[in-house]
Amino acid sequence: MSDLNFINDLAKENGFSVVGVTNAKTSKLTQTRLDEFIQNKYHGNLKWLEDKKEIRKSPEKLWSDAKSAIIFGFNYGPDNNPLPELKQSSNGVVAVYARRKDYHKVLKGRLKQISNKLASKYKTNIKVFVDTAPIMEKPLAKQAGIGWLGKHTNLVSKKYGSWLLLGVILIEKKLPVSKKHENNCGSCKKCINICPTGAITEPYKLDARKCISYLTIEHKDQIPINLRKSVGNRIFGCDDCLAVCPWNNFAKVSNDIKLKENKGINLLPLKKWLSLNDNEFRSLTSGTNIKRTGYIRMMRNCLIAAGNSKDKSLIKYVKLHLKSENDMIRGSSIWALRQLLELNEFNIIKKKFLPIEMVTSIRDEWI
Numbered sequence: 001m002s003d004l005n006f007i008n009d010l011a012k013e014n015g016f017s018v019v020g021v022t023n024a025k026t027s028k029l030t031q032t033r034l035d036e037f038i039q040n041k042y043h044g045n046l047k048w049l050e051d052k053k054e055i056r057k058s059p060e061k062l063w064s065d066a067k068s069a070i071i072f073g074f075n076y077g078p079d080n081n082p083l084p085e086l087k088q089s090s091n092g093v094v095a096v097y098a099r100r101k102d103y104h105k106v107l108k109g110r111l112k113q114i115s116n117k118l119a120s121k122y123k124t125n126i127k128v129f130v131d132t133a134p135i136m137e138k139p140l141a142k143q144a145g146i147g148w149l150g151k152h153t154n155l156v157s158k159k160y161g162s163w164l165l166l167g168v169i170l171i172e173k174k175l176p177v178s179k180k181h182e183n184n185c186g187s188c189k190k191c192i193n194i195c196p197t198g199a200i201t202e203p204y205k206l207d208a209r210k211c212i213s214y215l216t217i218e219h220k221d222q223i224p225i226n227l228r229k230s231v232g233n234r235i236f237g238c239d240d241c242l243a244v245c246p247w248n249n250f251a252k253v254s255n256d257i258k259l260k261e262n263k264g265i266n267l268l269p270l271k272k273w274l275s276l277n278d279n280e281f282r283s284l285t286s287g288t289n290i291k292r293t294g295y296i297r298m299m300r301n302c303l304i305a306a307g308n309s310k311d312k313s314l315i316k317y318v319k320l321h322l323k324s325e326n327d328m329i330r331g332s333s334i335w336a337l338r339q340l341l342e343l344n345e346f347n348i349i350k351k352k353f354l355p356i357e358m359v360t361s362i363r364d365e366w367i
């Protein structure tokens, strides 16, 4: 059996949909794009990206003995298009990948099983990664023939559309490489055009500071005021540029039992989210990616979504957060109230709260 067939069988046995092999090196273009991304400050407050830039550039810089990178793709294709959910403005939309158990542990466990078998066949050193190390998974997946990088900078596959999670195994053995996948974007610009904040500044360039995924998950401060309306009812991540891609017409629905969708998390009413305390939040999101973002950032997101909902029945739930000890939650609740109330109603509340507000940035939210 050839090396590629052996690896392919291991991938299938462990629930991966697709696998490819490439050298443990990235192309010059990939490295230049990373340099530009950091120079332009597109990474926002993702300081770790900047700090580990040189190591991230190529797997051989992370581990000098690495000869090959084996990239595994896990299909998480949803059973319906998530875009229409954005119209349910009183409910919070969660990115498709986060509607299930945190995939990191599950996929890492499977990659470890695979690495044991590789180690016993090739008698060599192996390392396993799922989003945990400074590795550029997407360009490596492209090199390994799993798909191509679309104009939104994410991976696209002819067979699985936009819905692949990636895992990486680095190995000290030089393996035959897989055939590359051609870029099939052609003249399409749907992902660029649909982005609510214009975060895809030009084809293949993304300003993460404007990306709703970054703003709702990674961004630690208040969401910039000029972007809040564009966030809509997205409370954790955003799938717009992925979901609009025409290649999803060929995507398959994921049928993995361990990582099946938890139907209770997506489209949960915003009033339910806004009624949670920290403990209730932890228990609701236990075992999911959402829990790591934490109560404060999720309340910020839900308040912004409530402000965008045009649903006046949410006013009383927004008001619950006006006295929060956390500045960001307090500030977001003021903004949400301003969107939901008439000016005279807002001014009545402002009269009561502005004189006791001590933080300048929060006073600015009132003003």
Ligand code: SF4
Pocket (backbone or CB within 6 Å): 149, 150, 151, 152, 156, 184, 185, 186, 188, 189, 190, 191, 192, 241, 244, 245, 246, 247
């Ligand atoms: S939406 Fe169009 S441009 Fe964007 S990744 Fe898909 S095919 Fe490429």
